[in-house]
Amino acid sequence: MLKCFHLRTFLAKGLNICRCLSTAQPAADTPPPKAKKDHRVYMPKLAFERKVKTSARAMLDQELAAKGGITDLYNWQRAQTSRPSFELLDGPPYANGVAHVGHAINKILKDFIVKSRIALGYRVRFRSGWDCHGLPIELKISKTKQVTDPHEIRRFAREIAVSSMDSQMNSFKRWGISADWSDPYLTMDKKYVAEQLRAFAKLVEQKLVYRAEKPVYWSPSTRTALAESELEFNEEHKGFAAYIRFKMVNLMTEELKLNDLVKNKPYLFYALAFTTMPWTFPLNNAICINENAEYLAIRFDDTKSNPVVEMYVVAAEMFEKIKEKLDRPAQILARFSGKQLVGKFYLNGWCADVAHPIYHGDHVSTKSGTGVVHTAFAHGFEDFAIATKHGADVECYVDENGRFTRNMGHQLEGKSVLADGQEAVLKLMKKDVVHASKFVHSYPYDWRTKQPVIVRCSKQWFIDLSKVSQKAVDLIGDISVTGGDSDLSSSLINMVKSRPSWCISRQRAWGTPIPALIDQLDYEYTSPNFINRVADLIEEKGDDAWWNADVKELLQGELKDEFALPETDEVKKCTDIMDVWLDSGLAWLCARRGYEDAKDQKPADVVVEGIDQFRGWFQSMLLTSSAIQNSAPYKRIIVHGFCVDDNGKKMSKSLGNVVDPDTVTDGSLNGMPAVGADGLRLWVALAGAETSGESKIGRKVVEDIDNKIGAIRLSFRFLLGAASGYEGEKPKELRILDQYALRKTVSFANRCRQNYEQYKFRTVSNDSLQFIAHLSSQYIHHVRDRLYCDMPKSNSHMSAQFTMHRITEMLANSLSPILPHLSAEVLNHLPLLEEKKILRNELNYSEESLGVELDDELDAIMRDVIDYRASIHKLEGSKDPTSQKCLVLRLTDPSYSLMSRLQPSPVSFNSQLCELLGVSELRMDKLSDAEANHSDTDHTVEWAKTSRAYCNRCRKFTKSKEKDDEYCDRCREAFDKITQS
Template identity: 35%
Template structure:
């Protein structure tokens, strides 16, 4: 038996060194080394600047330098990187200066926890080392993720030049008259012994003792005739009670109440009589009179256990939601209470120290030195013993806690420094600026508008060591010496010496350096850390020549409407008169898919679930993490789990394989200026590429990376792999290498490869670069390229309409073929002889369908007989044509046993 000829060597099979497996964990670090050595970021930025490209400035919000990079932080930095890379490839000069937030409670808390009793200078030295260590860790992670930035020159809020900028912004606020000192309630963490900013407060469930308390009226029309009844969930604040608030327009019942054993007269708002009876047992037996709240103003009630009276005042914040309609007022322990107290001359009493313990001002010796929350029980006992306790219950509610010590906060009046939001109309100006900014998603506008509208004056002093000093001195009478000139002098000194000079220099020497009179004492407070990051528009955008303010974009997670977005807005409006940003993009938190809880540094590896980004790029590769980041809907919370994360591995494999197939088919291809003779399928794939490019460019413009991911993934899976490449295998492998239609398809594939590789570059930074390098017709880095331009010649035309109809016809054929395959008459599509009837409306396609070469290639069948009839029908049978041993198609064959096309190719090769 003679051997049949082996025609494999006569085929033009795909050839490429681009591997099927990415081996990303091993290969990505090698590429990073190449990028670092070549200075890829600097090359890109310099080239764009030299070309006069328009600027696009994304200002990096500083992550805190106190932990590893978790998946939430990774998502944030990758979204920023995709913005910058896509803007660069869209033709912009887009420098990206990364930064870190270095001061503040979390770092100091960890340092002091490790070693108590340290001197301020030593605390600051250790905090500096701590922050610097985590900056290096985080920077290495961000670089490993393929983020391009000026990594050698980041901004750090602990750098002297940055600290000086903070002090100069503060000086401007002093000059504007926005800074004042006052003893008023602030959110106080006794766990961390400092005042807290709004953004440093988190909420957790708490059970509090809620009590009803009797205050006998001793002055006014009802003196000796009735008692006020109040309800409070903070019994520990009763020693600081100075007033009782009623609503001026509410109707109050003065009535005789009985609990079955005793009878007493109380004043209760009409709407809460039933609730009062239910919770205390005191039921209204007789209405003595009804009065409007305003009629009670000026009356006084006896404090239940201290020798002083409480004044009845009017307040519109009183509600009928719960309680009695009479609100216990302790101006030293609540924002509303403080304002009402100021309006009515009540004064401020706050008998609580830094640790949350009662001071001698509490008025009861047995409570001095006791923690306020532990004192609740004893205060309730005192009220019960004196007959002033009317009712008691457990109250379950959401209560503010310190985000670092996790302890419940207390509202406590202490001397602090504040930024006035209503002085100089700062609040109203900021609200106006909000409406000049584009918020993405649009609900971000309402969220920040509401927080700015409702927030109290900004408490900016912190009782901490690790931070920028609040530049204030005090005279012998403890009066603050504060001025814009002084703050600017401190800024100049700090720029040369750093902020340590404030903490390490004596009062006398520091005063002398600043030209101040002897005898003054420097302040011990530092500035709120949100002042630090909120000044970045001045410290970074103004000080880097390649940047500008306002920035084109700020991009952070949703919590920053209370945090960095807001602090930046307030300080920029005060400092320069407008918002520091033109657009603000907000992404949702990465949350555990099972618990719904936010991933964070403190939660890492809890319950065996890693959230550290290093776990994922060390196991799967950075490009898988990048593809995941591009695939999520950043406008909402992002559910996360390793099983969900793994799902992006399949589209990655598919995209990589598509690039490999294209490179294999482009082996030996040399781009030409000559216009190729595109076939219908070539024209169609280029029109599909045109539409995908259009969709992706629009999606990049609106930062909707998920749309880019979906568009390219579907294009590669459906249009390219399942249709175009599948149909063209015969042409690419079996035609002569220089056949016009093969060269035309290579030209089309060349366009497709360039297009999708460039469009993928901002997302698959490593893989796109690897594919670009493996092409014989590319130069430089893919990241130095422009996005593909839309070619009007490839805009959707009748070609797309024709092919869409041909797909419908193909579906009818496929139904007929599958029936025969099921009946086991034949097993493969290319064995099918199809008899097709098309309706009159498709007669324009008749000539095309009668072209054997076109029909067998497009439909991947053996034969097609077509006629015009009443409707679209197709029947299938097994072809009687022989199989060409070279191309494996059923074709008429010559005496050599080959079909005409294969005979021509083989003969020419000989």
């Protein structure tokens, strides 16, 4: 049932894709049209709103998720067992707090992959996961509850993790994410933990796991060891820099050729060292120099009157910079090789009772500092390596709180090495402090507490990566690692190669236990059998079983004999837990437990995470998989970037620039438009896909997204309006303009398929916006006259309806992976569709599938037409409405013959060529041979005065001046038929 309106009532105000047919007034010599009346153009009634109200947005998205098959899409496609399989392995978000825009980028990008692979005909596996263990949850507990018992901490932590997971899952569903929501993997789940421990047993079996006293990054604020991936660098850290001297005891003047020997004065040699951690000076164990470098003995001019000649040993390369930094003129008294220093001894001013050695160190640079490196075995990685090389004892006198222990004496005991302890050291050692100043520099911080860390020797568990790293590097060669068009495999290679060991132990309660026993001498006992025993116990009794069990229960059967342990009351359970990166790093194994093909597990097809995961999940997955199964856990890595505000600034609560994804989808009181789940998804596609750089979001960005998705919506509204009332008839003849639009749409759909195959979601989105604009200017702009004013059920009218119906279907299906809610809404309004749910059919269109034949000369015709349009655009006065003018088109013979197919008569008012060129009257003629020979084109165009009058219905100059009728012949016939029906 068709309802007819005045033409203007349909057109959206400001709708750039379908402006009014012509709102221009007739030429001055033409009588004005009669007063407004109902001219009864063809116009169906539309239920598809041009804009969704903010108050209705969330409810509409929810309804469309159900009606459009978004909610049950994942389960539906899993039931399609004949399809080839594809797996996206989820890097689990942390189960702490609510979902933020960083989650939106990550999860929506993953959903683009899930939905596009379904569209490409795959059966996709995507089991969403959550990383549940770790320090942030424990810190949250400590803010509200005073608990120290591990059982209580774990109980509260579990509650927080479950609550956060539920909240985040609801947000993910709100965004239209398709996943296995009924069975997510949780790193705190007893089955996951048990499987993780069995994998750990395999690492122990390969002798890759060991416990040792080694320097690690230590967080005093959380009292635990940290991995490098848990650090962030504060470029504005405020500390102290100091030059301090160490008195040398056996460097003799006779060994050096002094330039200015002062008679009758004793000599003292000092090694001058520089550090940005002065708190380590009392803990000094050695000095390192570079034996291959040249060193100097220098004297500062301001010490010449001293009774003792004080000479300072520094690297020759740093002499000028040292003078400049200290602002003290100095002279060189001797030059000598670093080899002459190796084996010498010196005294530490803190404790002058023991002489310490000078060693060569490959790590010593003469490009910075002084070329003399103060070495504290317990507080530096190179320092510890020197101790190991020379068999020196390593003792740590800094406790887990980052405070000096009683071994340092009452003057330093209990003082924080990063605060009052540092100042105390400078004061107590002032006689040997040559220069000290406040210093701002880059320094590692605990990424969770945002507090500085230290390097501290402690007993920790490690995985020996020296036996695994090269294998992992070799495997990277077969992995695609991309961020946009950039190959980022070198980033992963560099991360893997630079790690000789992985500290996997943490001194907390909320995590996966390290199954081991510790005796009174602090010696550890563990084995694959013991670990597997604990795994079975946890799978049977829950993840608290380790904390609940006593040693006797754990040592049943042959295990006690295996360890040859003393009495069980002399051993205790290890209280360390595993690094959370080991938890999630085994997801390639633990998260797939129970899959129907788990016994024949292949690498995941793709993983998608932020660029920071090169030092985190990408690496931990690769290393564990390389060690345990000698293969990569994934075939492809896709990297994305991070969110910043619309001014490019990092988001911060203190700056007030944090964007809540709920305000993007549902609007806010400060005027942020509600763009719905699809608006958020379009932002991710345009700003977060195909890049590892920053993704801007803020009010301006969201308003731009609102405009873009609004234009897409209005385009669909026009197309649905055109297709509404269509009853499925095929036109006897498809007009050239319609054929052209169909060919372009098929080409667009195929480009979408190709780009989906290559994970180019930004390209798909930009191409879609450009295609819709092209569809507007090259098709809708020209076809609307025929659609509104031709007689319903005529071949020309059915041709337009058929075309727009097919375009709508192809366009909606092509956009379904990016904009599933809008696509579902469109498909539910489109008549005659057997399948109203999205992505139930493979995205695979061809011209043959259209059900109509396209003209063999279509491309040639449209190539010429586009040339003619360009020439018309260049004509003087071409900006005036073409409905007031007649176009004279003169063509060479081949073109004339081709265009005659579209306009058989030399003069026409309603030919296909008139429609294609958007004119009221077209006079077509041949160029003479002489004209053609002297022209550089195959056509000419010019304006002429029209011979017709203004038609009040179609608003074109197509009415015969000789007839006393307000309508042209076409409009009169159509009007009469409509009024009679």
